[in-house]
Amino acid sequence: MTASPSHCLSKTLSSPSVFNAPKIGLAGIAVAALSACAVTPQPPLAGSKPNILYIIADDLGYSDIGAFGGEISTPNLDALVRSGRILTNYHTSTVCAVTRSMLYSGTDHHLVGEGTMGPPNDERKGLPGYEGYLNNQALSIAELLRDAGYHTYIAGKWHLGSKINAKEDKTPDQWGFEHSFTLLGGATGNHFGHDRASDKTYTENGRFVSLPATDNAGRPWYDTHVYTQKLIANIDEHIKDGKPFAAFATYTSPHWPLQVPEPWASQYKGAYDAGYEVIRQRRLDKQKQLGFVPADYTLPGQLLPNAASASPATANFGRPNARYINADTVPGQHTDNVDYGPGNINLTWAQLPPAQKKLQARYMEIYAGMVSNLDYNIGLLIQHLKDIGQYDNTFIVFHSDNGAEGSRVSAEQEAANARNIASLGRDQTLNPPGTEKTYIRYGWRWAEVSATPFRLVKGFTTEGGTSVPMVVHLPGQSAAQTPVREFAHVRDAAPTLLEMAGIAQPLAPAGVSGVNGIPLVKYKDRNVYPITGHSFLGELRGRHAAPLHPEPVGEEQYGRTYLRSGPWKIVWTEPPLGPSDGHWQLYNIEQDRTETRDLAAQHPEVVATLYRQWQSYMHDSGAVLAKKPGNTGRLPAPPR
The missing domain is CATH 3.30.1120.10 (Arylsulfatase, C-terminal domain)
Structure with missing residues (x-):
């Protein structure tokens, strides 16, 4: 029997795994609760394949969540760790689109169109593998799952193609996603929306869409909330047919511009007044306690040099x-x-004047609020799986798409931000006419904090640019397992999902070769590069003794x-x-x-x-x- 709304509201409100976070308005809670409980729980069919929930954060640093040493409140991800497993040595590429091309194809990004993030403007322009979008010689994990009987959904960032009904440079509906609501590019100009269909920035199921002023809960449109609502609706639409689903939550948080609604915008007031070095040391101390780094490791020699001028x-x-x-x-x-x-200007906290300290602390407060808001939405997804009886039959994966983002705003924008510090992080379209616009990126020093304990940040092939927090939860798992410390790579995700779903990799020789004589395989009517990653499902189940990547x-x-x-x-x-x-x-x-x-x-x-x-x-x-x-x-x- 379908649960009553009052019962569902009470259950959702009392769930510490979701609401150990900032309190939100009762109306917002009620709508979230009702949407989460409107579907009759559907027990998994005997022998059915597991569902997949794949969650990606955007530019989240290695130490930003609590289970990896951070002070930011992430109770839902921390709870997932307590009933799952962390991979401490998981690596992506240095930038988002490149990572995503390997996630979906299972092979190296140079082969499948993202030799650089977007088409290069140098002597490599026009070379095979440098198209700047997922090319037609790529496999798609969504297509493989859908062809094997899965429902496939994506809500969030795409960044691998932008043309509808095209032969190349394609939107996600042409890559095997049954339902899709996606930001096509690499970043939004405003997490609070306002894009029109004519802007061609968002698509839903193969058509450009305008963004409404409010989300389904009646709140001002905010992308992280909407992506969560879209996936929940997708899951509910087909849950009664007994087919498994693969849902990809490809969030754009906490990617710049740093923006988040209340109460998260005010949650961390004063939390970062101590500055870069103190917060990084606190994270490092916690990582030592957690066993991420040796107890005798110290920071000197690791950070960027102090530089008052470039x-x-x-x-x-x-x-x-x-x-x-x-x-x-x-x-x-x-x-x-x-x-x-040239180099960069990199001041220590002590070198900053008081007004700059106040501004920089506010930047990190808003960033932390975005991370907590992201965690809140992840909690809603997980709670919904529990409410509809699918949590124990779902393979859950969470990781960031690359290391922490270290870029910063111009000096002119920094000055405008300082003059308008009270409006930082909010929807700038609501400002009175003539008001200066604020825009936040939190810069190198906070990115170093996010990257703790590693060197450098997004865009670099050091550990700070490619090591990301990674959490998994196997179907039926109820207790934490010891961390997997073996090196794993984002190319390994596709074969892991296929093995979990019991789907064979395409291996039939195509009889033709790709770049530099690499043999292609046949998939339906296409000649494609084979998967080169290795499934780490054995590591998750404690079965592999040999290194995952001996090569x-x-x-x-x-x-x-x-x-x-x-x-x-x-x-x-x-x-x-x-x-x-x-x-x-x-x-x-x-x-x-x-x-x-x-x-x-x-x-x-x-x-x-x-x-x-x-x-x-x-x-x-x-x-x-x-x-x-x-x-x-x-x-x-x-x-x-």
């Missing part, structure tokens, strides 16, 4: 005769390439790159954040995941071996280095 670029930087240092630098050999870009694993983006093999990892980063001589750095990554001790000088033979393996990786993935690497030591500037 270090200069080399004389020829940006000129036609520039010779840029890049990863083609052969270890141990002289190179005539000497040019690189070398590499990654390249913006000319920044790494390769890891066994206990070793080589990393290349352009100056000034990388070595001024452009050498490859070497770390014993099993003993030094924080990449503190560069061992390249002590072990040149190891560097040489891994460099040759890196060359093979680049060839086998169709990757091409740009002559001018990186973003010249800077992350992308904000839009004007």
Whole structure:
């Protein structure tokens, strides 16, 4: 019998796994509760395949949730950890679209269209694998699941194609998603919406849509809330037919611009007045208690150097005769390439004037509010699975799409933010005419806090750019399992989901090859690159003794790159954040995941071996280095 609304409201309100968070208005709670309880619980069919709930955060740092050392309130994710399992050594790419291309295809991003995030504007333009969208030689995990009998849903960010009913550059409805409500691009200009169909920024089920002023609960439109409502509605629409579902919640939080509604906007007032170094040390201390880092690990030597002014670029930087240092630098050999870009201004908390401290603290308060709001919505999804009797038959995955985002606003925008600090984080379209607009990115130093204990941030192939918080919950699991500390990669997600669903990978030879002679496989009427990731389901079930990745694993983006093999990892980063001589750095990554001790000088033979393996990786993935690497030591500037 369907539960009564009053019973459902009481049950939802009393659930600590959902509402150990800021209190919201009673009307909002009631609507959420009623939507969560309007469907008769449907027990899983005997022998039925498990459901999948795959949750992705956007630009969330490694230490931002409580279970990974953070002070931000994330009770729902922490509860998921207590009945699930964390993967402490899970890696994505350095940026969001690239990560997503590997998540859905199960293979290297260079092969399937995201050699760079978006089409390159350099000498690589037009090369295979550099289309800037998911190309037609990619598999789609959604298509594989749907063809095997799953309902497939996505709500949130897409960032892999933007054309409706097109042969290429396609929206998610053309990649196997039965229901889709998605932001097509990489970022929204306003988490509170207001986009029109003519803007072509959002699609729903294959058509451009205008965003309403309010969500289904009557609150002002806010994307994180709406994505949750959309997925719940999708799940409820078909739950009675007994077919399993795969729902992808691809949230855009806490990606800039930093915005969140009340009460989350005020939840952390005063919490970050102590500043960058104190908060990072607190997180590190908690991570030591949790066993993430050795008890004797210290921060000095790990953070970016203090800089009151940007270090200069080399004389020829940006000129036609520039010779840029890049990863083609052969270890141990002289190179005539000497040019690189400027550095960054990075002040410590003590160097900031009082007004800047107030502004920077407010930035982090709003960021933390976004994370707690995200956790609240994740709690609603999980509670809904429990309310409809599907929680125990659902495989739940949560992780971020890359490391913490370190970019910051312009000096002009910073000044405007300081003059209008009271309006930070809210919907700027509600400001009186003529009011200055505020816009927040929280910058390098807070990103370093989010990346604790690792080095550098999003956009870099260091651990800080690619290590992300990862939590999983197996169907029927009720108690926490010991963390999986083995290296795993986002390419491993697709084969894991297929194994969980009992679906075979496409392996039939297509009889033709892709870039650099890579054999393709046949899937329906397409020739596609095979999945190259490895399922980690065995690790989750405690069955694998051998390493998940005995083979070398590499990654390249913006000319920044790494390769890891066994206990070793080589990393290349352009100056000034990388070595001024452009050498490859070497770390014993099993003993030094924080990449503190560069061992390249002590072990040149190891560097040489891994460099040759890196060359093979680049060839086998169709990757091409740009002559001018990186973003010249800077992350992308904000839009004007």
